[in-house]
Amino acid sequence: MRVPVLRTRAIDAVEIMDGDCDPEKLDRTYADFPVVNRVVSGWRGMYRRSIRPGLSTTRPSTLLDIGSGGGDVSRCLARWAARDGLRLEVTAIDPDPRAHAWASAQPAVAGLTFRRALSSELVAEGARFDFVVSNHILHHLNAAELQGVLADSQALARCGALHADIARGRLAYLGFSLGTWPFFRRSYIRADGLTSIRRSFTARELRAVAPPGWRVRRAHPYRLELRWRAPQASTSAAATGAAPDVRPDA
Numbered sequence: 001m002r003v004p005v006l007r008t009r010a011i012d013a014v015e016i017m018d019g020d021c022d023p024e025k026l027d028r029t030y031a032d033f034p035v036v037n038r039v040v041s042g043w044r045g046m047y048r049r050s051i052r053p054g055l056s057t058t059r060p061s062t063l064l065d066i067g068s069g070g071g072d073v074s075r076c077l078a079r080w081a082a083r084d085g086l087r088l089e090v091t092a093i094d095p096d097p098r099a100h101a102w103a104s105a106q107p108a109v110a111g112l113t114f115r116r117a118l119s120s121e122l123v124a125e126g127a128r129f130d131f132v133v134s135n136h137i138l139h140h141l142n143a144a145e146l147q148g149v150l151a152d153s154q155a156l157a158r159c160g161a162l163h164a165d166i167a168r169g170r171l172a173y174l175g176f177s178l179g180t181w182p183f184f185r186r187s188y189i190r191a192d193g194l195t196s197i198r199r200s201f202t203a204r205e206l207r208a209v210a211p212p213g214w215r216v217r218r219a220h221p222y223r224l225e226l227r228w229r230a231p232q233a234s235t236s237a238a239a240t241g242a243a244p245d246v247r248p249d250a
């Protein structure tokens with residue numbers, strides 16, 4: 001197996017599912033996302049450390065998942081909060097009609113709403129959420145789109161934002177390549193996962209493009225967390241425990 005050098009981001013590499021691809025294989029890709037996200041994404045830990053401490057059993061909180069794709073991260077967050085007896089309304093947005101159709105067709109989860117929208121459309125509406133998150137979208141975006149999504153996140157989040165993604169690395173590429181080789185033959189998971197790793201940032205690269213106020217945390221194995229905390233969240237709300245905790249080191 002040939003592992004590419006990965007010294008620089010493969011920004012010209014295109015994921016198959018971002019183009020005009022086989023709809024059945026695309027649906028199987030959305031169906032496979034929960035397996036991959038459970039193994040590699042680490043949202044259970046981020047929920048426990050960074051979101052759950054800000055939720056309440058009585059006061060409702062709101063969370064926006066930008067670029068929710070098949071919606072499995074949103075579904076997990078809504079279910080975990082409900083299981084913990086905490087009040088959380090999750091809005092999951094994705095502009096791709098195929099992703100929106102697939103996610104909306106899955107069994108409903110209490111407290112979770114899917115919308116076909118870009119983050120910029122919610123900003124234009126004047127929408128606000130306590131917490132803004134995303135999974136695996138940073139590497140998808142070009143330079144202008146990345147700055148746009150981060151500016152949107154700041155406009156939309158009352159307390160803070162947390163964008164999680166892959167960290168590029170040869171070991172990550174080799175591990176994903178070997179780990180997925182026997183599986184996912186009927187979806188785009190393996191091919192697009194490898195392209196995603198090639199497109200992803202290193203921690204240093206993400207720090208270099210992150211606007212002021214954003215912090216990059218390297219999480220293992222081969223994960224990046226890009227966090228922003230609203231200035232007002234670090235004072236009154238956070239002090240009373242009423243704000244989701246998005247400290248850079250949380």
Ligand SMILES: C[S@@+](CC[C@H](N)C(=O)[O-])C[C@H]1O[C@@H](n2cnc3c(N)ncnc32)[C@H](O)[C@@H]1O
Pocket residue numbers: 033037066067068069070071072073093094095096099117118119120134135136137140149
């Ligand atoms: C690789 S998918 C990630 C899906 C899902 N978050 C996951 O982890 O399985 C990236 C998604 O981001 C969406 N996206 C890109 N830019 C966006 C924006 N500005 N607002 C909302 N969604 C966006 C794309 O349509 C695509 O479905």
